[in-house]
Amino acid sequence: xxxxxxxxxxxxxxxxxxxxxxxxxxxxxxxxxxxxxxxxxxxxxxxxxxxxxxxxxxxxxxxxxxxxxxxxxxxxxxxxxxxxxxxxxxxxxxxxxxxxxxxxxxxxxxxxxxxxxxxxxxxxxxxxxxxxxxxxxxxxxxxxxxxxxxxxxxxxxxxxxxxxxxxxxxxxxxxxxxxxxxxxxxxxxxxxxxxxxxxxxxxxxxxxxxxxxxxxxxxxxxxxxxxxxxxxxxxxxxxxxxxxxxx
Numbered sequence: 001x002x003x004x005x006x007x008x009x010x011x012x013x014x015x016x017x018x019x020x021x022x023x024x025x026x027x028x029x030x031x032x033x034x035x036x037x038x039x040x041x042x043x044x045x046x047x048x049x050x051x052x053x054x055x056x057x058x059x060x061x062x063x064x065x066x067x068x069x070x071x072x073x074x075x076x077x078x079x080x081x082x083x084x085x086x087x088x089x090x091x092x093x094x095x096x097x098x099x100x101x102x103x104x105x106x107x108x109x110x111x112x113x114x115x116x117x118x119x120x121x122x123x124x125x126x127x128x129x130x131x132x133x134x135x136x137x138x139x140x141x142x143x144x145x146x147x148x149x150x151x152x153x154x155x156x157x158x159x160x161x162x163x164x165x166x167x168x169x170x171x172x173x174x175x176x177x178x179x180x181x182x183x184x185x186x187x188x189x190x191x192x193x194x195x196x197x198x199x200x201x202x203x204x205x206x207x208x209x210x211x212x213x214x215x216x217x218x219x220x221x222x223x224x225x226x227x228x229x230x231x232x233x234x235x236x237x238x239x240x241x242x243x244x245x246x247x
Contacts, residue, residue: 033245035062043074046081064238073106086114099230113193118221119230120212129205
């Protein structure tokens with residue numbers, strides 16, 4: 001799910017990992033290699049992955065970056081920051097390939113569409129283009145136990161999301177406008193990244209998830225394949241012999 005910045009999300013595990021063709025770590029030596037950056041779990045922060053992208057963008061012996069995405073999504077702003085950093089890397093002259101793992105949906109897809117090429121397994125779950133905002137309310141529970149909250153506010157919207165009362169009509173209209181604008185930003189990102197019109201994206205941007213095979217038919221992804229296939233595709237794009245060395 002793409003979550004608004006005020007929604008809670010578990011920490012995102014971001015790691016830089018390197019394997020050679022025999023799965024041994026490779027950090028030294030000579031020759032061009034593929035930098036692998038991993039985005040895994042809920043996307044709650046962009047700091048680590050952005051730092052890695054910037055590091056490899058400046059590395060002379062790294063002509064291409066492979067972004068391994070295994071995430072159901074997360075925060076809107078964090079996803080957007082990673083998306084924009086990928087575009088900066090590409091503008092600087094390096095290509096970026098996305099490799100989708102078990103799931104690369106919502107915010108995970110938002111990141112992937114910034115890449116030059118997207119590779120997914122036939123059974124990868126992707127899509128889920130949309131935005132959601134949720135919060136619990138305890139007004140009726142508090143009424144039962146005899147607890148009341150008194151609120152003094154500077155404007156009608158200042159306590160939107162107040163857990164002590166149910167959402168009112170004013171809250172609903174206000175929050176829906178935020179969701180609609182954020183959703184439109186998501187549509188724009190997919191349309192630009194995939195070379196589509198916004199109307200073409202809206203046909204399938206209703207929150208549905210797709211398998212990798214279905215996503216290929218919809219032109220959401222480019223190629224079907226696993227992680228090693230994505231490495232070979234990246235190597236071919238960068239003119240690196242296969243099997244490629246990675247860092």
